Amino acid sequence: MLLLFCSIRCTVLLLKPSWKQHYSFPWFGMDIGGTLVKLVYFEPVDITAEEEQEEVENLKSIRRYLTSNVAYGKTGVRDVHLELRNLTMCGRTGNLHFIRFPTQAMPRFIQMGRDKNFSSLHTTLCATGGGAYKFENDFRMMADLELLKLDELDCLIRGLLFVDRVGFNGHPECYYFQNPSDTQSCVKKPCTLDNPFPMLLVNIGSGVSILAVYSENNYKRVTGTSLGGGTFLGLCCLLTGCETFEEALEMASKGDSTNVDKLVKDIYGGDYERFGLQGSAVASSFGHMMSKEKRDSISKEDLARATLVTITNNIGSIARMCAVNEKIERVVFVGNFLRINTVSTKLLAYAMDYWSKGQLRALFLEHEGYFGAVGALMELLKTTEDP
Amino acid sequence: MAECGRVDSNTSHTMDKSITLPPDEIFRNLENAKRFAIDIGGSLTKLAYYSTVQHKVAKVRSFDHTAKEAAGDKLYEISMQEEVTARLHFIKFENAYIETCLDFIKDHLVNTETKVIKATGGGAHKFKELIERKLGLKVDKEDEMTCLIKGCNFVLRNIPHEAFVYAKHADSEFRFQTTNPDIFPYLLVNIGSGVSIVKVESEDKFERIGGSSIGGGTFWGLGALLTKTKRFDELLQLASKGQHASVDMLVKDIYGGSYGYLGLTGDLIASSFGKSATADKEFSKEDMAKSLLHMISNDIGQLACLYAKLHNLSRVYFGGFFIRGHPVTMHTITYSINFFTKGEVQALFLRHEGYLGAIGAFLKGAEEDNPNQYSWGENYAGSSGLMSVSPDMNPMQRARSGTFDMLEMDRLERQLVNLPLLQDPSSYIPDTVDLTEDAPAREYWLYCFEEALDGVVKRAVASQPDMPEAALRAEKFRQKYRHKLQTLRQQPFAYGSLTVRSLLDTREHCLNEFNFPDPYSKIKQRENDIALKYYQKAVKSLDELSWEEKQFALVRGVLAGNVFDWGAKAVSEPAFMPLGGQTDFCIFFFIPLSERPWLVDSYDQWLERLKGPPHKCALFFVDNSGVDIILGVMPFVRELLSRGTEVVLASNSGPALNDVTNGELQILTERIAAMDPVIEAGLREDRLLLVQSGSSSPCLDLSRLDKVLAMVVRERQTDLVIIEGMGRAIHTNYYAMLSCESLKMAVIKNSWLADRLGGKLFSVVFKYEVPVGKPNKDCGAFSPC
Secondary structure (H helix, E strand, O other), X not given: OOOOOOOOOOOOOOOOOOOOOXXXXXXXXXXXXXXXXXXXXXXXXXXXXXXHHHOOXXXXXXXXXXXXXXEEOOOEEEOHHHOEEEEEEOOEEEEEEEEEXXXXXXXXXXXXXXXXXXXXXXXXXXXXXXXXXXXXXXXXXXXXXXXXXXXXXXXXXXXXXXXXXHOEOOEOXXXXXXXXXOOOOOEEEEEOOOOOXXXXXXXXXXXXXXXXXOOOOOEEEEEEEOOOHHHHHHHHHHHXXXXXXHHHHHHHHHOOHHHOOEEHHHHHOOOEHHHOXXXXXXXXXXXXXXXXXXXXXXXXXHHHXXXXXXXHHHHHHHHHHHHHHHOOOXXXXXXXXXXXXXXXXXXXXXXXXXXXXXXXXXXXXXXXXXXXXXXXXXXXXXXXXXX | OOOHHHHHHHHHHHHHHHHHOOHHHHOOOHHHXXXXXXXXXXXXXXXXXXXXXXXXXXXXXXXXXXXXXXXXXXXXXXXXXXXXXXXXXXXXXXXXXXXXXXXXXXXXXXXXXXXXXXXXXXXXXXXXXXXXXXXXXXXXXXXXXXXXXXXXXXXXXXXXXXXXXXXXXXXXXXXXXXXXXXXXXXXXXXXXXXXXXXXXXXXXXXXXXXXXXXOHHHHHHHXXXXXXXXXXXXXXXXXXXXXXXXXXXEHHHHHOOOEHHHOEOOOOEXXXXXXXXXXXXXXXXXXHHHHHHHHHHHHHHHHHHHHHHHOOOOEXXXXXXXOOOOHHHHHHHHHHHHHHHOOOOXXXXXXXXXXXXXXXHHHHHOHHHOHHHOOEEEOOOOOOOOOOOOOOOOHHHHHXXXXXEEEEXXXXXXXXXOOOOEOOHHHOOOEOOOOOOOHHHHHHHHHHHHHXXXXXXXXXXXXXXXXXXXXXXXXXXXXXXXXXXXXXXXOOOEOEOOOHHXXXXXXXXXXXXXOOOOOOHHHXXXXXXXXXXOHHHHHHHHHOOOHHHHHHHHHHHXXXXXXXXXXXXXXXXXXXXXXXXXOOHHHHHHOOOXXXXXXXXXXXXXXXXXXXXXXXXXXXXXXXXXXXXHHHHHHHHHHHHXXXXXXXXXXXXXXXXXXXXXXXXXXXXXXXXXXXXXXXHHHHOOOEEEEXXXXXXXXXXXXXXXXXXXXXXXXXXXXXXXXXXXXXXXXXXXXXXXXXXXXXXXXXXXXXXXXXXXXXXXXXXXXXXXXXXXXXXXXXXXXXX
16 A cells, blocks of 8 residues: 655644745646556755745655655655656756556545645645546545646646656667667667657557647647557456566566467468568467467466567557558657566567568657656646746 | 367367258259369368259240141240259358268269369368368368458459448348449458458459457457357357456546547546456456457457558458357447547448358369359358347357358359449449338238248149149248248348348249249240230220320330239239139220329329430330230330330340240240231331340349340430339339439239338339439430439
């Protein structure tokens, strides 16, 4: 169970009206997805002595709690490696922290907000994702908090463009794979999104949304698919009895999907030349599992790998078709499905390259799933700016 | 050994059925069979062969009237002749029967010319050795996809009502598509273990433009892992009972409601299996199967739409074992296509989808016979039709009905094409009422045909008095046709849209099947003979009338003549017998036709038109023998000829009920010409032509007519089409829109139908139509339309 604010002592002080800055801390941006809640927290490091003095105890303890821990309760995690240091936002300098916890823990989170009297901080809680709508009433009723609900796709694009602009602590946020078709020499290469438009943005969360983005404010949702990260994890749990994404990926990394999938060569003995299909291409995902004998002897690792490969290839295939239909050559993959998931990123890079004969390039971003939350935070700063 | 899972999963339920497969009923005409092809799939084998069928046909031959004594009183001679026609046989059975079937074929195969068997399908290599050993034929493998496409083109071109749209919740689940002569381009999405998406541009040009590994094998393999259920059918059964919302994460699970901004409704699946990522919950097999089915169907539908959009194609056919007549998957695929294209693309399915590979492999092997240059017709008597899809069927029942399945196609003597005068060939539907959709009408007509069966059997026996075994054959005919009617009661969509025409045609096919090629031949002969005797008298009395009286008398004559119809129920009732029997045909002129205004009455317009310039050429689709053709139609034709209009008389190529055939009409017209200088001159000057329609049906499908007829119609610049009789002008073509003037004349000889149309028994339909926006005088066939 998540105990995000468990150590915050309930010290309620009144906010002083003489507060100098435009935007009252704390600065949060929240993206409540189907599986995960993504939270970004801006920790100011340029706090003056005067500010320090005036800062309410409550706020101070929040800051200390969040920045001094990397795990919160049983399921809350701070992705320390993603932290953006010495970032300037709205004239303030600070570190941007990236925190996630399961959406299932949301009620507990809200309850804590009430217990810790978060509402007294008079901050605006900017939230996006479906949960902003789903939990809006709970926030209001249980914690006396009003959410500023924001559209998830607006936030996603705004956050993505911002992070790409500020870079990743002096390094590019964006990367691709060189030689994606060759497993031996395939290497991750940083790159910049200097001229990002138009881009096809594929956001792989529990489900998948595919957007054609022409500028920061001009985009359309092309399509989506329900076969996403949630499907991978859901099927893995059913097939292998695993419980977490990490566990599932760990198993997948050890498995061999060709024991599960029927390949072209399993059917044709080699390539299907008439249609230019390589023998190693998957003809039927889980096709070998039609045989009872093979079902009885298959390993969990192989099943996990096949599930991962199936879902990833399918997303790649749909994304590629969309790119062709929309006439866009740059395909950017984001979303938490890609977290610690090099199997999928490499596979997507390969699929884009192979099927488009090098026409399409798959791009990835280091902060995979956090752009919605970043976008929500930016909205906070924007709204406070123009009251 | 990739296929072993499928085979072993079938053994458990096939044992009890091995006795139910009657090979001699299935592999028909084997003694003349040549050119075999076989398509072996994961669980079903499809065998195709070409055979010749010998059956009796009734031929008429004019007597040499100089030797009168030999002929006696009879007008012409009827003889039963053996005719050999080509037939394609397609049989589908479970792989478990392969050995039994091969043995049977070996024992019955007489033709020794056959050296090779064309083979396709994933299982072909596995059974190669067995086939070669059992049959002594060399197995020649053909590419699966090529065969599939060839087969698809063939059925789309030759079988009316081949393609259908599936609508689970509509009154009629199957909506059959009208045959579009232009079948290309289209997209074929073949869902086998994987998915292949093929763009077909012409007979020989096709390309696999994409595919997916998530297909039927994924449903089966993953489904078996998740539910511990072995068989594909059982998985579908499970899926049809499940609730996917307990497993899938819906939009409303994330948003609490709909995602209004994007217009995504709350019930939409956001993440398939998104709720199963938990260790502390059990999910039912049914729910998981359902979720899996949705996941796979939606995914395939989405990809199909993306490809259809990219290649700008709107016709998308779905096939493969995942579809194969399963209502569950047809429904989910249809749903997905509707969702992703917002109705722009329709998911189309094929009645004979399972046979495409076998048909294609066969065609590959038969290229030297050029099967594509002929037209072929589905033989309703020898074909099984679509299997039952009642929602509550149990899996065993379904498996049983799928035990074997047959399709037979007859090679038609002539190539069939559209009537060039159809206003819009692509929207032309011959049939007036679709009995698949009209339940009360269906009830009535099925009842009606069942009621009439005894009479048909009696007449069939009576038509062959010299053949003692006729009674036995007639009894077999009765059983077969009754069984067809029972099947159609359960599955009205079995052969495409059920119509009065298809019921009549099925009866003709069944009669032919048991060598009753023309049960009415004797009756027709007698009536023609008698009617001819009154011809001169009739013409003379007509000529005595004033012009206007004469025009009316001619129309009345056609209508009254049409009342003499042995095929109609009311006419064969005892009360009517004196009129239709051998009584004085003078009574014909006193037939109690209903008074004007008739039920449909545009006689005044017709009369006005006759006062204008003559038509260039009239095409007359004739109906019955006897009084109808001789005393009704011929005087009418005579008048047209006198006016300076050329006349093309289109009659059936083969017998159907008491309809006059082209052969009979040739003789009758000669005899009339001998008595009537107008007809004689018409024939001599080539202004009166007798052309066969290409049909052997009591109804008329203007989209399947003899190519020669179409050519004549075009050459002669036909500007008037006359269609006579209930079968051709009411049951079919009542709403047919032509690009020239048309006249539809019929007497309603069925009280139920009369009632339906708001009239009484013997109500008259006289429907004269001029196409909109076309002045009468220049109503030529060559106007742009």
